Amino acid sequence: MLSTSLVAQACAEKFLAAKVSGRRLAIATTEQKDAALTAMAELLRARSEDIVRANARDCDVGAQSGLSAGLQDRLRLDAARVESLAEAVLAIRALPDPVGQVVRGSTLPNGIRIVQTRVPFGVVGSIYEARPNVTIDIAALALKSGNSVILRGGSAAEQTNAVLVALVRDALVGVGLPAGAVQSVDEFGRAGAQELMRAREYVDVLVPRGSARLIRAVVADSTVPVLETGAGVVHIYVEATADVPMAVEIVVNAKVQRPSVCNAVETVLVDAAVAATFLPVLGERLTALSVDIRGCDITRSFLPGAGIATDDDWATEYGDLIVAVRVVAGLDAAMQHIERYSTGHTESIITRDIARSERFLAEVDSAVVMVNASTRFTDGGEFGFGAEVGISTQKLHARGPMGLPELTSTKWIVRGNGQVRPG
Amino acid sequence: MLSTSLVAQACAEKFLAAKVSGRRLAIATTEQKDAALTAMAELLRARSEDIVRANARDCDVGAQSGLSAGLQDRLRLDAARVESLAEAVLAIRALPDPVGQVVRGSTLPNGIRIVQTRVPFGVVGSIYEARPNVTIDIAALALKSGNSVILRGGSAAEQTNAVLVALVRDALVGVGLPAGAVQSVDEFGRAGAQELMRAREYVDVLVPRGSARLIRAVVADSTVPVLETGAGVVHIYVEATADVPMAVEIVVNAKVQRPSVCNAVETVLVDAAVAATFLPVLGERLTALSVDIRGCDITRSFLPGAGIATDDDWATEYGDLIVAVRVVAGLDAAMQHIERYSTGHTESIITRDIARSERFLAEVDSAVVMVNASTRFTDGGEFGFGAEVGISTQKLHARGPMGLPELTSTKWIVRGNGQVRPG
Numbered sequence: 125m126l127s128t129s130l131v132a133q134a135c136a137e138k139f140l141a142a143k144v145s146g147r148r149l150a151i152a153t154t155e156q157k158d159a160a161l162t163a164m165a166e167l168l169r170a171r172s173e174d175i176v177r178a179n180a181r182d183c184d185v186g187a188q189s190g191l192s193a194g195l196q197d198r199l200r201l202d203a204a205r206v207e208s209l210a211e212a213v214l215a216i217r218a219l220p221d222p223v224g225q226v227v228r229g230s231t232l233p234n235g236i237r238i239v240q241t242r243v244p245f246g247v248v249g250s251i252y253e254a255r256p257n258v259t260i261d262i263a264a265l266a267l268k269s270g271n272s273v274i275l276r277g278g279s280a281a282e283q284t285n286a287v288l289v290a291l292v293r294d295a296l297v298g299v300g301l302p303a304g305a306v307q308s309v310d311e312f313g314r315a316g317a318q319e320l321m322r323a324r325e326y327v328d329v330l331v332p333r334g335s336a337r338l339i340r341a342v343v344a345d346s347t348v349p350v351l352e353t354g355a356g357v358v359h360i361y362v363e364a365t366a367d368v369p370m371a372v373e374i375v376v377n378a379k380v381q382r383p384s385v386c387n388a389v390e391t392v393l394v395d396a397a398v399a400a401t402f403l404p405v406l407g408e409r410l411t412a413l414s415v416d417i418r419g420c421d422i423t424r425s426f427l428p429g430a431g432i433a434t435d436d437d438w439a440t441e442y443g444d445l446i447v448a449v450r451v452v453a454g455l456d457a458a459m460q461h462i463e464r465y466s467t468g469h470t471e472s473i474i475t476r477d478i479a480r481s482e483r484f485l486a487e488v489d490s491a492v493v494m495v496n497a498s499t500r501f502t503d504g505g506e507f508g509f510g511a512e513v514g515i516s517t518q519k520l521h522a523r524g525p526m527g528l529p530e531l532t533s534t535k536w537i538v539r540g541n542g543q544v545r546p547g
Numbered sequence: 548m549l550s551t552s553l554v555a556q557a558c559a560e561k562f563l564a565a566k567v568s569g570r571r572l573a574i575a576t577t578e579q580k581d582a583a584l585t586a587m588a589e590l591l592r593a594r595s596e597d598i599v600r601a602n603a604r605d606c607d608v609g610a611q612s613g614l615s616a617g618l619q620d621r622l623r624l625d626a627a628r629v630e631s632l633a634e635a636v637l638a639i640r641a642l643p644d645p646v647g648q649v650v651r652g653s654t655l656p657n658g659i660r661i662v663q664t665r666v667p668f669g670v671v672g673s674i675y676e677a678r679p680n681v682t683i684d685i686a687a688l689a690l691k692s693g694n695s696v697i698l699r700g701g702s703a704a705e706q707t708n709a710v711l712v713a714l715v716r717d718a719l720v721g722v723g724l725p726a727g728a729v730q731s732v733d734e735f736g737r738a739g740a741q742e743l744m745r746a747r748e749y750v751d752v753l754v755p756r757g758s759a760r761l762i763r764a765v766v767a768d769s770t771v772p773v774l775e776t777g778a779g780v781v782h783i784y785v786e787a788t789a790d791v792p793m794a795v796e797i798v799v800n801a802k803v804q805r806p807s808v809c810n811a812v813e814t815v816l817v818d819a820a821v822a823a824t825f826l827p828v829l830g831e832r833l834t835a836l837s838v839d840i841r842g843c844d845i846t847r848s849f850l851p852g853a854g855i856a857t858d859d860d861w862a863t864e865y866g867d868l869i870v871a872v873r874v875v876a877g878l879d880a881a882m883q884h885i886e887r888y889s890t891g892h893t894e895s896i897i898t899r900d901i902a903r904s905e906r907f908l909a910e911v912d913s914a915v916v917m918v919n920a921s922t923r924f925t926d927g928g929e930f931g932f933g934a935e936v937g938i939s940t941q942k943l944h945a946r947g948p949m950g951l952p953e954l955t956s957t958k959w960i961v962r963g964n965g966q967v968r969p970g
Contacts, residue, residue, distance in 0.1 A: 147886075147910070147912070150910075150912070151909055151910060230931060232924075232929065232930070232931065236920055236924060238930060240947075243912075245942050245943075246912065246942070328942050328943075329942070329943060349772070349941075349943045367965070370965040373965065373967055374965065374967055376967075377967035377968060378967075381967070381968050381970065463570075472961075485960050486574055487570070487573075487574060489570070489573070489666075489669065489958075490958065491958060491959065492958065492959040492960075492961055493958060493959070493960055493961070494960075494961040494962070494963065495961070495962050495963065496962070496963045496964050496965055496966075497659055497961055497962070497963025497965075497966045498963075498966060498967040498968055500967070500968040501655075501659060501961060501963075501966065501968065502959075502961075506655065506968070507655075507661060507959075508653060508655065518772075519668050519669070519751050519752070519956035520668075520751075520752060520772045520943060520944045520956070521943045521944040523956050523957050523958060523959075524663075524957075524958070524959045525959075533942035533943070533946050534946050534947075535912075535913065535914060535915065535916060535946060535947070536914065536915040536916070536925075536930075536946075536947045536948075537908050537916055537917075538895075538915060538916070538917040538918070538920055538924060538925075539917070539918050539919070539920070540917065540918065540919045540920025540921075540924075541919050542790070542793040542796065542797065542919055542920075543919075543920050543921060543924065544796055544797055544799075544800035544801075544804070544921040544923070545800055545804050545921055545923040545924065545929070547804065
């Protein structure tokens, strides 16, 4: 184990290399970056066996050290999964290059032309868990958007990540771009993550990917600006005038279609006026789909089989086939509950009343607010952005599903012919 | 003096009031917000004498405690300056309301309509120096953009600010908006500033206004996201092919027209090929305008009267009639100097060579890059934004001159009619 100051020094060298390489990447053409992405996909295919072998070693260590079955599954790469990684890289290659896009511009009265143009941030850091697919995903997204990237993956995937990082660097070098644009601090363990979170001088933005706990820890410890993603205590409010069959279908879809993701519903708020007609139907459908219901007292009077919801349930992102249900007295009570417990990700109202719908959409302060739609639509792919950089739950810079442009900053380009300011 | 925990408690109460009031302001109509701004302007005029009287007390204390003449001038309000404050408020009222503006939107293949809409952040904090005009300016900008505001002004302006904050609250109440939307923590001194910088739970964004030192301190200490503004070690590079008279006019304008502001030039980089023709003319003009020149050795061989520039000079924002001058070997050397010393605010190249101009514009990583124009044009007013929220030198959220839209976030509004995700 290196001493703290040696880790700091070794990290600073990597960070500087990333920064310097980032300047080169920032002026790379789309053609060059796309060639690097093609090379990445080809190397993933060519080295599939090496990757699977390194991953098997990680998986063995994980199994011996008691990694849960779910985490082992996320960690595992087989030939088919490596092929999907290659396909994901090619999908990112196919997206429009955000760098150089003109956001707005004008000609000033004195003839000066100003244009606000998208430019890369420079260096993007990412801290994530033992999911090797994130290594490739973030590296490809960063490369397409002209950014260097510094990676810190979960230690359980260390051998897999080492092979993948070497592969990405080879892809860069193969097309004449600097290997330094992709760095990993995995070898330094937690100390590397700490250095990355404090590297304001080198790192422009940090993207944590993974559990709510990981993201909270990064937000709390990082002095580098963070793009906060993902945590979703998501609500659906079934309003008094809701079309009951529609409400049932939407809640079932939002809970069951993919319960592990952040846009799955966690709490259903049911207007008291519709509880008697809605809850029994919902209860039957969810129970048949093996969903565990945890209700307030009134909910349980309609669904005697439901468990008891506590205050903790209202604040929990289950990520599983569990749903909390609370009967509320009306729109204001529903919005108060949401204000208190929501993580500001997505909330949907099911209603036929336009005035209440409009109030909900205007007053609920979340990244995405919906009427009569499943919360599962909060997704970069569904929104037509192509790539999945994550879903921002913060208000600065990006909010809601993020596409490639959210990995860029802008700069103003000003062209004159000798103008000076009078006065 | 209150104990730390009592200050924390008193601040938390104010912050909560700001947050709750912010929810009300977020749904206020443009008409209501404009009426509040009209009331602010009217109250400034009606209470001009009270304001000037409170300010005179602050000025007396400042004079006794040895406040510098410059700071005393910035602190002082007379009837004419109060009238300009009222006019500034009316100018902000006249700007378009950013809230509710549609950024982009589309109809998804399944018929769901998505619209990204501007919404207020919620609560904007501001930490600034003893310039009472900032109190009114920030309060008016926050109000127009639907945000609550928590103010921490310099202690030297405490009595003036107390009168101004009371006035803004009266203006809000007069039109039926909550007084809680405007809070001040001036009464708690430094402890109040500390609380404000740590109030992640309540405050969405913090805008420091003032000296580079103040801004650095806020960036270092704040856990609330900061919109970093202003510090400008601004460069002009006079390239080998520059039109010499144009270069002289631009440098003189950028240094002399208003030396105290952040977009004034601080360092002039002169290509060695043009030094012999350019420097003597520049030296004569600047000396005639009482500008103190600090040069590198080569510069001083052309301008024997110039002082010696040290490494510190290259990194200094003089904000005064002082300029550092360095002769460089060419474009790459100029860009290396800029990369090392620039604060990323504004840099301008003076040239007739299109290839070098394009390289400079593409490769220099600053908020604003210019060719053949005075750096003094980096300004919200000049760019046509109306209001002057500040000039961001960070890359996240906003970069360069910020207008009212930069005081907003966005949210996605999604309208369906029962859509669920298949699969």
